[in-house]
Amino acid sequence: MKSICFSAILILIAATLSLPAADAKSERRTPDGKWRPGDMARPRPPVITPSNWGSDEKPAPPPSDALVLFDGTSLAKWKSDAKKADAPADDTAKWKVESGYVEIVPKTGGIRTREKFAGDHQWHIEWATPVEVKGNSQGRGNSGVFIGGLPEVQVLDSFDNDTYPDGQASALYNQHPPYVNASRKPGQWQTYDIIVERAKLDDKGQVTQKARLTVIHNGVIVHHARELETKVQEGDLSLQDHGNPVRFRNIWLRKLNSDGAANTPAPAPKQ
Ligand code: MG
Numbered sequence: 001m002k003s004i005c006f007s008a009i010l011i012l013i014a015a016t017l018s019l020p021a022a023d024a025k026s027e028r029r030t031p032d033g034k035w036r037p038g039d040m041a042r043p044r045p046p047v048i049t050p051s052n053w054g055s056d057e058k059p060a061p062p063p064s065d066a067l068v069l070f071d072g073t074s075l076a077k078w079k080s081d082a083k084k085a086d087a088p089a090d091d092t093a094k095w096k097v098e099s100g101y102v103e104i105v106p107k108t109g110g111i112r113t114r115e116k117f118a119g120d121h122q123w124h125i126e127w128a129t130p131v132e133v134k135g136n137s138q139g140r141g142n143s144g145v146f147i148g149g150l151p152e153v154q155v156l157d158s159f160d161n162d163t164y165p166d167g168q169a170s171a172l173y174n175q176h177p178p179y180v181n182a183s184r185k186p187g188q189w190q191t192y193d194i195i196v197e198r199a200k201l202d203d204k205g206q207v208t209q210k211a212r213l214t215v216i217h218n219g220v221i222v223h224h225a226r227e228l229e230t231k232v233q234e235g236d237l238s239l240q241d242h243g244n245p246v247r248f249r250n251i252w253l254r255k256l257n258s259d260g261a262a263n264t265p266a267p268a269p270k271q
Contacts, residue, residue: 030166030175037174038164045165050182050218054191058100059126059250066124066252069113069237072100081238082109101128101249104143110241116148118234120256123147123194125237128247129157131187135244137163141186142242144173147196148235150228151175153215155246158183170217178215178222189249190218197258199231207231 028037035042054060062068069077075093082094094108129141141157151172158169158181165177170192184190193216200209210227239248257263 035166038167040164042165042177044162045168045177045179045181047181047183048220050184050220053219054126055184055189055218057189059189062124062250062252063254066254068252070102070248070251072102072249073097075102075111077114078111079114080109081112081241101247103247104239104241104245106241106243106245108241110146110238112238113236116234116236117253118198120197120258121195121253122256123192123196123237123253124251125192125194125239125248126189126250127155127192128189129155129186130245133157133186136161138167138242140244141246142240142244143246143248144240144242145192145194146238146240147194148237149230149232150196150211150213150235152240153192153194155240157186159185170215170222172213172215172223172226176223176226178217179224180220180222182217182220182222184218192217195256197225197256198233199228201231201233205231 026036029035030037030039059072075095075097078093079091080093093111095105095111096103123145125145127143133140138156140161141155143155145153145155147153151174154167154169154171154173156163156167156169165171166174168177168181169183169190170178195212195214195216197209197212199207199211202208211230211232212225212227213223214221214225215223237251237253255262
């Protein structure tokens with residue numbers, strides 16, 4: 001009896017060892033645990049028409065306390081994201097600056113700010129996908145906004161262009177679809193305001209408040225205080241070259257003053 005049991009155990013072990021290793025990629029799930037990243041079966045967010053906020057031919061001037069990263073004239077604050085081997089001596093950004101905007105030159109690589117920014121910020125970025133509609137799904141007007149340590153905020157022509165919901169415009173790529181699809185037509189200027197609150201850490205580096213990300217697309221909230229696992233405290237901004245000539249303009253950030261560091265004292269009471 002004992003030897004039969006022992007044989008059965010051996011057979012069981014052999015069978016387990018011969019099983020193919022679980023495919024780690026196919027086991028991945030989005031943060032809600034319900035979907036595979038890029039799942040076409042996921043329900044689509046409702047399509048809405050946003051107001052015309054930020055869509056004018058000329059952008060609105062940045063607020064007075066903003067640090068301007070691109071004002072439509074120069075990429076001096078940016079460098080090329082191409083691999084070093086591609087450009088050993090020259091790291092200047094290779095995208096095309098036109099009057100008031102910059103256009104991706106496909107296959108030159110993404111661009112990245114030379115500076116990194118620590119702490120909590122509001123980031124403002126305006127973008128437009130090509131007027132001439134080419135390709136579909138992820139192949140139409142694809143770019144992306146990467147703020148250091150955070151998931152990609154997808155840039156895509158999502159006007160009448162179906163794709164997986166966690167990869168459409170303003171999705172947190174492969175994680176969260178936007179609450180609504182607030183996309184404008186191809187060629188029209190669109191805005192992102194991305195509010196980044198970095199994780200708050202105690203003296204031992206333990207998280208006391210998770211990082212939070214809020215995204216406003218064309219004046220409409222599409223993610224509100226999404227909690228993220230990252231402990232990263234600073235980051236640069238990079239824009240993706242996904243092979244489509246997407247345009248950007250009016251890029252700035254402003255510190256949130258969430259720690260009250262720049263507060264001024266209340267005025268003295270009137271006599
Ligand atoms: Mg992208």
